[in-house]
Amino acid sequence: MGGLTIILVLEATRRVVGSALPIVVTVFLFYTYFGQVMPGFFAHRGFSLTRIIDHLYAGTEGIFGIPLGVSASFVFLYFQF
DSSP, X not given: OHHHHHHHHXXXXXXXXXXXXXXXXXXXXXXXXXXXXXXXXXXXXXXXXXXXXXXXXXXXXXXXSHHHHHHHHHHHHHHHO
16 A cells, blocks of 8 residues: 555656656665665665655655645645635
């Protein structure tokens, strides 16, 4: 469910904003997954696909956390006035 939600959010972002933002997000998702094969300064231990999806889907910094709260409050302000 989390993977499907992430893909749907990327597709919705592509349709609303254009292709630049989803491409940047996809590059950083690949960096998160393939961090152990990066050279030198960019290397890190990498994260499993399960951990990435869990953090983005169920974490407070993910899709339903702070970003949704900020966007909902600004949308509310525009509808209020």
